[in-house]
Amino acid sequence: MSLKKLLKMLGLGAVAVILGLEGLDWLRSLWPRQVSRQLLKEVLFFPSPPSCVEHLYNPVRTHPCPCPLPHGLDTSFSRLLEHLLSARVSLDLCMFCFSNIQLSRAVLLLHSRGVRVRVLTDREYMAITGSQIAVLLKAGICVRHELAITMHMHHKFAVLDSRKLITGSLNWTMTAVQSNQENVIVIEEPELVQSYEEEFNKLWEASDPAKHPPHPHSVINAKGLLAPSRDV
Numbered sequence: 005m006s007l008k009k010l011l012k013m014l015g016l017g018a019v020a021v022i023l024g025l026e027g028l029d030w031l032r033s034l035w036p037r038q039v040s041r042q043l044l045k046e047v048l049f050f051p052s053p054p055s056c057v058e059h060l061y062n063p064v065r066t067h068p069c070p071c072p073l074p075h076g077l078d079t080s081f082s083r084l085l086e087h088l089l090s091a092r093v094s095l096d097l098c099m100f101c102f103s104n105i106q107l108s109r110a111v112l113l114l115h116s117r118g119v120r121v122r123v124l125t126d127r128e129y130m131a132i133t134g135s136q137i138a139v140l141l142k143a144g145i146c147v148r149h150e151l152a153i154t155m156h157m158h159h160k161f162a163v164l165d166s167r168k169l170i171t172g173s174l175n176w177t178m179t180a181v182q183s184n185q186e187n188v189i190v191i192e193e194p195e196l197v198q199s200y201e202e203e204f205n206k207l208w209e210a211s212d213p214a215k216h217p218p219h220p221h222s223v224i225n226a227k228g229l230l231a232p233s234r235d236v
């Protein structure tokens with residue numbers, strides 16, 4: 005083969021490679037970007053069996069956990085906790101009854117990591133024995149309750165990073181987690197997440213004590229601390 009023929013073949017080969025690469029880019033541009041990432045849709049049913057979840061709070065722990073609970077189980081509760089701890093920017097929580105210490109610990113951990121946490125809860129249930137609301141308030145987390153005395157804040161949902169929604173029948177109590185038949189959906193459907201976020205913002209504004217002072221039935225005082233109330 006002459007040098008001239010060889011150079012011609014090499015030239016044609018280079019053109020073919022360039023056209024091939026450009027063709028791939030063109031095909032890629034036609035492919036919808038959404039297709040590359042499946043949106044999360046998960047259902048969790050309770051009761052959930054007791055199991056150790058220490059590793060979720062501290063994934064880099066090097067020594068084995070000495071607690072007597074079963075280890076290494078993937079349960080509905082451990083999944084719920086994993087989702088909750090996945091928040092990086094914000095957590096907007098509407099919870100009627102919040103007394104589960106492990107979930108409270110997760111919320112405190114998010115707060116300590118700099119996640120913006122807002123909690124909306126029920127005025128009566130926030131003051132029951134075992135409620136974690138006082139613990140959250142003490143840590144400096146923003147908590148509000150509904151101001152209308154004729155209405156309960158009965159929602160049970162959380163919006164994480166304006167991206168993930170956790171909702172269902174589950175109150176964040178130990179009884180609900182371990183003893184009740186409950187359901188929770190974890191979903192990233194943008195339209196649903198947006199609807200819940202808008203509802204949260206609406207309720208949050210309506211529950212702003214600064215806009216409705218002084219409210220005789222409020223159990224959170226002006227300093228954002230749990231105040232004694234004769235109504236609860």
Ligand SMILES: [Zn+2]
Binds near residue numbers: 058069070071072073
């Ligand atoms: Zn353990």
